[in-house]
Amino acid sequence: MIARHRIAGLRWLWLCISLTIAACGDTERDGVSGVVAEASASGGLVVASNYPLYFFAVRATQDIDAAPEIVLPDFDGDPTEWIPSEEQIQLLQLADLVILNGAGAEPWLELVTLDRRRLSETAAALADRLIPLHDSVLHQHGPEGDHSQQGSAFTFWLDPQLAIAQAQVVTEALALLTPAHATRYRQNMAVLEQELMELDRRLADVFTNWNDRPVLFSHPVYQYLQRRYGINGASLHWEPDARPALSGWADLRQRLVSHPATIMIWEQAPLPDTAARLASQGIVSVPFHTIGNRPTQGDFMTAMLENAQRLETVFRTDDQRTDNP
Amino acid sequence: MIDIQNLVFSYRNGARGEASGFGMRIEKFTVPKGISAALVGPSGSGKTTLLGLIAGTLRPSAGSINVNEWEISNCSENALVKFRLHYVGQVFQTFELLNYLTVIENVMLPWFLAGSGRKAEKLERARELLASVGLESKALSRPDALSQGEQQRVAVCRALFNDPALLLADEPTGNLDQGNKQKVVDLLRDQARRHNSTLLMVTHDEALLGQFDMVFDIYSVAASLHGDSI
């Protein structure tokens, strides 16, 4: 349920004062106080829990006066390990709408007190298309029984079709919040949908031409991409910014026996040493940013297009290499 | 001047005032104005009754009582109250001061009852009277903190507060020692003389009789009456 609230002037004043007083050392790192002044002039506050959702919301509200202010809390590192600071929790509580990914992407939801009526979870629209995960550790102590924190894969946005579905949920949530702009939101979203459809065609071309040849993934975060394009992929657990252990290389060698991949897709460029060693084994490394965080340059679409561009380049090159060993 | 003619008074019993069969008759009794007179007689001979009749607290069955221009025997109750309040000063044997008032308030009691006159003036009058009897320093004391002689002097001050034309004193020295007796008698006679007031004082003390202008024996003034018709 989404509350049709507007933030009254006093609430914004409170937010200004409290955040200013309470977050003196952390405002820059939390990125909250910078939002306040802008949001006070807008038609409400919307907080997105990850970058793709933030992007969809920004695109929906693009060029609309007095549209709600869209905020993405700053966090370092893995978004799934993020626990909001005190100021960020206050921001979430004050928001008229909090757009969530769902499917376990926000484990902090279990720890934070929010108004359920203001939450909109995009995974709810994808319930029949979720890919379950089975890689969490079970533990058991005492007679209570075993338990684990398992859920579904949540990087929906890597499948442009699911990204469209997510974007539509975001659009409708914004329309419910500010019905006056609903038509404009949907118009903006139609443009984005076209772009995502084009991206989908482009990626489909890449993988169709790949003909189901095996591919490696550095981490199991590409499930939806894999499913969408029928990629014959296998996942490792290799950190791009760390040298794999000897056991990792051994594991790789074993994998390659049954899964002779010539391309490894990373969420960011690996260490040169790792890339070189992989290359020596005939495996080309190609970064495909998962865009869970805000990219350093450009936006979601430009980052995805760059991903597509790199894949096109590497897959074409690898195709040629394979054809001409 | 006190003038009583052919007065008959019946004693009454109980709350309903039933005839007791006893009474008193006075054919004629006159005390000239400005005279200090003593009234003597044994106990129960009617001296207090006579004072009550003169003050208007008792009603005669017949006859007339006149005190100067007041026809006491024919006055209404309200008129008698005014008569006593403004015209008569009374001193009682048992002082009859009110213990819940201070000494000065006791002296000012007639003002409390009358409710007229400026308080400041009355307060000053009371202070003067107390000063005249040497009790100014006891103004704020309670009566029960004073000696008997002091209490009776306060009672005299109360009686003199309104400058009465008639002073009636019923055995005012009965409970006092010799020294205080004389002080009280001197006070009363002095007041009578200065204001040309008539003083009628009941006393058993023969030593004091020589200080009065006239002495009356009750039996020469009043005759007892007996019978069912009284």
Place this chain on the structure above:
Amino acid sequence: MSGVLLLSWRYLAHHRAKSTILVASITLMLFLPAVTRLLVEDSAAALTARAAQTPLVLGASGSELELVLNTLYFHAESPPVIDSRALSDARETGLANFIPIYARFHSQGVPIVGTTLEYFDFRGLSIANGRQMGLLGECVIGAAVAARRNLGPGDSLISSPESVFDIAGVYPLKMKIVGVLEANGSADDEAIFADVRTTWIIQGLGHGHTDLDDPEAAGTILNRRDDMITANAALTQYAEITRENISGFHFHGSADRFPLTGVIAVPPDQKSAALLRGRYQANEAGLQLTVPGAVLADLLATVFAVQNYVILGLAVLSLATVAVITLVFLLSQQLRKGEFQTLSRIGASRAYIALLIASEIGFVFVIGFVLATGLTLVTRNYAMQILQSFLTL
């Protein structure tokens, strides 16, 4: 007139003991029925207002009164519970906004109410000092609790075990106070509010412990096989939720089975309310939906009936008091016969003396009335706090 008043006042002031007893008798005679009536009316008004503000309450079948008292006033020892599934099912109807309440635990006699942020909007509660709770383990406290225990943001409190011998059940959880609510003259002033999940942690349905991969936990591992780790009970469990250990907190079992003591239902209109009541009329699945206003009206009808008997008794007592006071005055007049005679001789009319007596009686009654009024107002002022503390015990 001032002479009469002065004489009568002087008399009363001089006879202090008698005057005090008379004034005290009259004060009590006027105060007791007045304060009884006011307290009953005030408490009834407060109960009624809170009940009227709460349209419907969903809870376990059984005593409607107990359900209403627990949900509205957080008053119950071992209240009956329902599963959270009842809340999920209710929400699926879309017929109302449903607000969970889990009011089972206490901290030094003060009820700990597990709920959600919707509760604060519903009751119109705002933060006077500090902020709203944000993380598990945090709580906000009512104004009266803060004042009485001298607590504020930054302080902490600990949940009390349910019984002295409860060593394997409810866990004392140290909670951080992050805010104090504005006083609103209701049971909310006398409560501690936490996220409902925090109260489930108090119950032991959720906990945090040392990471099983942490060397510190090595001594507690019984078995490690593939993806299954078995640990023994020596594994350190946290008695306090902090930012450092919060990510380790998790719940056991299905959340649908987790307990609630009640659910406040706020339907948007009469039709929705009627549909809801029809839905739960059969009391299936051990649930009942009750109207707090109706339940309390029944209770108050009984209270008013009792009040009437009490006031009748007090009225009879008052008559006896008046009779005794009259007797005292009559006897007093007898004793003062000599004094009145003196006054008469000096020049007081019968009317004056009657006025004197009347003034004395008047003073006694006026002072008694004033004292009774003052006592009634003071008692009324503090009575609500006493009443609420009784209701929340």
